[in-house]
Amino acid sequence: MSRAVDDLGSAWTPRNAAQRIARKGIKSPERRIYPRERTVSSARLRFLRRNSAACRRKPARLGFRDRTGMTMTMIYKIAPGELWREAEARGTFEGALIDVxxxxxxxxxxxxxxxxxxxxxxxxxxxxxxxxxxxxLGDALKWEPSRGGALFPHLYAPLSLADIAFARPLLLGAHGFHLFPADIP
Known part of the structure; x- marks a missing residue:
């Protein structure tokens, strides 16, 4: 019994079929196969983001010690200066336009x-x-897959200034890249 071979010379087996289907331009011996397209409503997508098991899992603790000596997990927000100054006056940060x-x-x-x-x-x-x-931040913070499958923190509530450890200016260096404080890994 001969096995089907694609134009790259490797055997076409059920085990690697899903990987081949995901790549465009790979042909099966009989016909061209395209990945199945599925559309999901934005409301359903928000529900899935909030309730999936991956969202409730936290990545490894990358933390700092606070004043009491306890380790805390630090996450960061980069905000436009003007928007942050308005948030300091109000006492909460609602987010930038993309956040809203x-x-x-x-x-x-x-x-x-x-x-x-x-x-x-x-x-x-x-x-x-x-x-x-x-x-x-409690349950309002979800760790969700984003760029390249990495888990990113998303906050589903306004950010209270009481939860802020620090707010520092993020300066722009002469080379066009931002200069981060030395204590950020």
Missing amino acids: EDGYIHLSGADQVRETAARYFGGVDDLVLVGIDADR
């Missing part, structure tokens, strides 16, 4: 904040780096 549109406040872990600054705030001046104690 998505229904949650986009946050970053310690290992993600530099990439977030480079990707979404490259060359932008007058930013504030806000450090937040994740343990104080």
Whole structure:
């Protein structure tokens, strides 16, 4: 019995069929196969984000010691300076325009904040780096898959200034990249 072989010379088996289907341009021996497209309503997508098991799982603790010596998980928000000053006057941060549109406040872990600054705030001046104690946010904080499957923290409530560990200016260096404080890993 001969096995079907694709144009790359590797055997076509049920085990690797799903991987081949996901890649465009790979043909089965009989016909071209495309991935099945599925649409999900935005309300259903929000429900799935809030209630999936992955959302309730926290990544490894990347933390700092607070004044009492307890380790706390730090997460970060990069906010425009003007918007942050308005939030300080009100006592809560509702989020930037993209946060309001998505229904949650986009946050970053310690290992993600530099990439977030480079990707979404490259060359932008007058930013504030806000450090937040994740343990104080409770059930409103969900860790959800995003860029490349990495878990990102999303806050489904306004951010109270009582949960803020610090707010520092995020300066723009001469080379166009942001200068992070030395105590952020």
